[in-house]
Amino acid sequence: MERIDTIVIGAGVAGLTAARLLVRAGRRVVVLEARDRVGGRVVTDRLSGLVTDLGASWIHGINDSPVAAAAAAFDMRTAEFTVGGYQVDSRPIAYYTPDGRRMDDAAARAFAADVHAVDAALVGIIAASEPEASYREVTERAIAEQGWAAARAQRVRDHLEHRAEEQYGAWIEDLAAHGLDDDLIDGDEVVFPDGYDVLPRRLAEGLDVRLNHVVSAVRWADDGVGIETSRGAFTADSVVVTVPVGVLQSDDFTIDPPLPPLHADALGRLEMNAFEKVFLRFEDRFWDDDVYAVRQGGPEGVWWHSWYDLTRLHDVPTLLTFAAGPAAQAVRNWSDEDIAESVLAQLRRLYGDRVGAPTQVHVTRWQDDPWARGSYAYMTLGATTSDHDNLAVPIGGVLHLAGEATWTDDPATVTAALCSGHRAAENVLGHAVPIESAWS
Numbered sequence: 001m002e003r004i005d006t007i008v009i010g011a012g013v014a015g016l017t018a019a020r021l022l023v024r025a026g027r028r029v030v031v032l033e034a035r036d037r038v039g040g041r042v043v044t045d046r047l048s049g050l051v052t053d054l055g056a057s058w059i060h061g062i063n064d065s066p067v068a069a070a071a072a073a074f075d076m077r078t079a080e081f082t083v084g085g086y087q088v089d090s091r092p093i094a095y096y097t098p099d100g101r102r103m104d105d106a107a108a109r110a111f112a113a114d115v116h117a118v119d120a121a122l123v124g125i126i127a128a129s130e131p132e133a134s135y136r137e138v139t140e141r142a143i144a145e146q147g148w149a150a151a152r153a154q155r156v157r158d159h160l161e162h163r164a165e166e167q168y169g170a171w172i173e174d175l176a177a178h179g180l181d182d183d184l185i186d187g188d189e190v191v192f193p194d195g196y197d198v199l200p201r202r203l204a205e206g207l208d209v210r211l212n213h214v215v216s217a218v219r220w221a222d223d224g225v226g227i228e229t230s231r232g233a234f235t236a237d238s239v240v241v242t243v244p245v246g247v248l249q250s251d252d253f254t255i256d257p258p259l260p261p262l263h264a265d266a267l268g269r270l271e272m273n274a275f276e277k278v279f280l281r282f283e284d285r286f287w288d289d290d291v292y293a294v295r296q297g298g299p300e301g302v303w304w305h306s307w308y309d310l311t312r313l314h315d316v317p318t319l320l321t322f323a324a325g326p327a328a329q330a331v332r333n334w335s336d337e338d339i340a341e342s343v344l345a346q347l348r349r350l351y352g353d354r355v356g357a358p359t360q361v362h363v364t365r366w367q368d369d370p371w372a373r374g375s376y377a378y379m380t381l382g383a384t385t386s387d388h389d390n391l392a393v394p395i396g397g398v399l400h401l402a403g404e405a406t407w408t409d410d411p412a413t414v415t416a417a418l419c420s421g422h423r424a425a426e427n428v429l430g431h432a433v434p435i436e437s438a439w440s
């Protein structure tokens with residue numbers, strides 16, 4: 001049987017980073033990947049002739065970002081697009097009132113100031129909140145403190161509901177009060193006109209990645225690990241498991257002996273979300289000029305409320321919207337055409353007959369992806385931010401969990417995946433290694 005020091009399960013950014021750092025340190029490493037490609041939730045479609053990032057697209061703040069450093073080292077072209085954190089006024093946004101009229105600049109500024117006032121109040125309210133509190137409960141307290149009339153409060157309430165959905169793919173009542181604590185953006189946000197998948201493809205260069213290997217069982221003991229896959233068994237001294245939370249929680253992936261209570265309890269408090277991208281391409285632009293996004297408030301915006309103008313990336317009129325939280329669950333079994341029609345109905349409220357037929361529609365289906373089971377994990381009621389880091393505490397000296405959901409500082413991101421892979425490599429090696437060795 002071949003001799004392997006460490007098996008890494010999953011060739012997403014976390015697994016590839018861990019594998020690369022371990023190989024750089026002289027370890028024999030095999031990466032086992034269920035799909036027929038590397039990258040996991042960083043995947044770029046080019047079949048349409050255009051570059052479309054179906055999973056991650058943003059670096060949510062490039063200041064001191066290891067992903068930005070890796071992207072620069074790999075010569076990845078970036079485009080500034082600082083509206084990826086559901087900010088209210090980071091860049092020009094066309095806001096529409098519930099009855100479909102565009103807000104003038106003064107009204108939009110007043111609305112943004114209201115959101116900032118609630119956000120300022122939220123900091124203390126969240127810090128003082130009880131463990132089982134939801135994001136809804138804390139935001140309601142912050143709104144109540146302002147003493148506003150009903151319509152003004154409702155406008156901000158809509159925004160906060162949509163922020164929970166777009167940032168975490170969860171309904172505001174299901175998200176823990178602390179669920180957005182680590183959602184800070186430091187510096188500009190950027191996207192990748194040539195595709196985010198360059199990052200995992202470059203990280204994978206030179207690694208022994210075995211594609212189409214579906215892992216079903218991990219057995220661990222003090223003296224090593226045994227791994228069962230659809231293409232035979234493997235043994236090694238240690239294993240780094242980077243499969244998404246939804247796979248870890250499923251019966252199709254067993255760990256024996258089971259995870260210790262620290263890990264099992266933390267895992268039980270996280271849940272994969274419902275979050276899908278809907279891309280619509282058109283012959284002609286019909287929406288507002290010089291804005292990064294268009295947003296619609298009120299009851300008509302319950303599902304489709306925000307459209308991001310991606311035209312600048314490839315000079316093809318393109319809008320991106322999200323089916324997030326309840327909307328993603330409701331349209332899960334709809335055809336692409338029906339989803340597009342539902343989105344277009346809302347656009348027609350704002351732009352009337354100017355809305356042309358889309359030349360291309362692309363809807364992601366992460367909820368039905370067996371190797372993801374959702375887009376990323378969110379904190380359910382009762383979860384604490386440290387649940388993420390607790391998952392990564394080494395088990396028995398041989399079993400290491402990594403991946404976006406195991407990183408407290410900025411979970412649910414590529415950054416979290418990269419940093420968690422770095423930490424897992426250090427834990428396997430028993431000493432520090434510079435993260436830059438993954439790309440230098």
Ligand SMILES: Cc1cc2nc3c(=O)[nH]c(=O)nc-3n(C[C@H](O)[C@H](O)[C@H](O)COP(=O)(O)OP(=O)(O)OC[C@H]3O[C@@H](n4cnc5c(N)ncnc54)[C@H](O)[C@@H]3O)c2cc1C
Pocket residue numbers: 009010011012013014015032033034035038039040041042054055056057058059060084213214215216242243244247253275276277364366370371372374375376402403404405411412413414415416417
């Ligand atoms: C729609 C969407 C939008 C997003 N937007 C952003 C964004 O703008 N910015 C951002 O920073 N992040 C974003 N994210 C999150 C980001 O993509 C993830 O946090 C990150 O890519 C996760 O990397 P990972 O290595 O932890 O997991 P993954 O990329 O999921 O890697 C895990 C790997 O394990 C494999 N696997 C699963 N089960 C098995 C098995 N049984 N056997 C073998 N292999 C298995 C999977 O195929 C996968 O390749 C987005 C994600 C989605 C889906």
